[in-house]
Amino acid sequence: MTDHGDESSGIVDVYATPPANLFGDASKSKNMPPVTVLYLLKTVKGPISPTKFHEEIMSGTLEKNALDSLALMLRDVFVPLIGNPRNQQMWPEIVTTSIINNVHGFFSSLQITLGQTKGATCLPLPWDQAVMESAAKSSLQGDAFNSFSS
Structure with a gap:
């Protein structure tokens, strides 16, 4: 998604470094670096308010498993x-x-x-x-x- 808060379409941005393999076999990836996935969810349709962004955006991380x-x-x-x-x-x-x-x-x-x-x-x-x-x-x-x- 390319929505960065100014548009009324799109609701999710996902960033991963290195590229995520969240549902892969953990036993095969013991030597791989840990993956950090950050997700951002808009809870409103429309532009995000600069004063209420903490209420209008949910964020979190996902672990490898x-x-x-x-x-x-x-x-x-x-x-x-x-x-x-x-x-x-x-x-x-x-x-x-x-x-x-x-x-x-x-x-x-x-x-x-x-x-x-x-x-x-x-x-x-x-x-x-x-x-x-x-x-x-x-x-x-x-x-x-x-x-x-x-």
Whole structure:
């Protein structure tokens, strides 16, 4: 994409150095230099405001093993947050059930896909076990995952 914020078309810029191979076999690239991928996403259609750019642009980096990074974030951050009853207090029951079912399905698919990329058959952990393991880790770290509701 060539949109640098002045145009109303295009929403993504991706920069990689050296050229990224995010979904390649990690075992074949042990001697290769680490890849840094920076992505920028416009959250608005139209030119970016010089005063609100921090609200209108999202950015982040991707690591070499994007699927492993995603699985780690899901297991250590999102599962404990979603599984924490304190965070569910203000949610209607149907919303809670829907979110938990969708995250569980995604988590299961991700575990299976990770196994396939490594040439192994990997069955997903049951949701309760995944939540309990993450909760145990967070309690050992001093309950780092606090409720977002005030």
